[in-house]
Amino acid sequence: MIHTRPAVPLEAAPEPAPQPFDLIFIEGFTGQTVIGIHDSELHRAQPLVIDLEAGVPRSLACATDRIVDTIDYGAVRDRLRELLATHRLQLLEAFAQAVADLLLDEFGAAWVRVKVAKPRKFDDVAAVGVVIERHAHEQQALREKRSAAVVQLIGTGLAPRGR
Numbered sequence: 001m002i003h004t005r006p007a008v009p010l011e012a013a014p015e016p017a018p019q020p021f022d023l024i025f026i027e028g029f030t031g032q033t034v035i036g037i038h039d040s041e042l043h044r045a046q047p048l049v050i051d052l053e054a055g056v057p058r059s060l061a062c063a064t065d066r067i068v069d070t071i072d073y074g075a076v077r078d079r080l081r082e083l084l085a086t087h088r089l090q091l092l093e094a095f096a097q098a099v100a101d102l103l104l105d106e107f108g109a110a111w112v113r114v115k116v117a118k119p120r121k122f123d124d125v126a127a128v129g130v131v132i133e134r135h136a137h138e139q140q141a142l143r144e145k146r147s148a149a150v151v152q153l154i155g156t157g158l159a160p161r162g163r
Helices: 073-086 092-105 136-156
Strands: 021-033 046-057 111-119 127-135
Touching (some): 021 073, 046 092, 073 092, 092 127, 127 136
Antiparallel strands (some): 046 111
């Protein structure tokens, strides 16, 4: 009879301790845009209210007192205005994702929470909307996965190639 030791499960690497974030926020930003899925929404601008929080790991600005070491909410406000004027999205979910992407990609946030609401969409409701949260590392992993899938499709001839 051969004696073997019971299998010892390999321990997973411990999760790193979460970093504290400094949160930059904009609350109650209101703008007009064309967005929606119903015909009545696609021909005139309607109000959207945006609340956002962007987390930066231990902001250097606390020590340096320089705007370049944090997220400039004035610049974020300008980009929100531009996004409202130029997007071609129909769903609030997609619009909230576009806001999250600009905070993560352009402003270097590590984490974001974005709330987008249509106030008084219905007579008996104060607002309807969506809240999303995104982490920069998760967004990067998702982009890499999508890129790999596109490359695979091109390799199999299923995806159209550029002309």
